Amino acid sequence: MTAMLKEPSPHQYQFETITLDELVPDDHLVRQIDAAIDFEFIREAVAHL
Numbered sequence: 001m002t003a004m005l006k007e008p009s010p011h012q013y014q015f016e017t018i019t020l021d022e023l024v025p026d027d028h029l030v031r032q033i034d035a036a037i038d039f040e041f042i043r044e045a046v047a048h049l
Contacts, residue, residue, distance in 0.1 A: 024030060
């Protein structure tokens with residue numbers, strides 16, 4: 001039971017905020033696709049859902 005009452009490690013309070021943009025390398029194929037195709041039609045097609 002004492003293990004549950006221990007002080008939390010300082011590392012437990014650390015967090016990092018990242019964006020999906022930071023995870024995709026600049027030269028990744030998905031960036032080329034995103035630049036070449038306008039996917040806004042999908043938003044319109046599923047707006048009623």
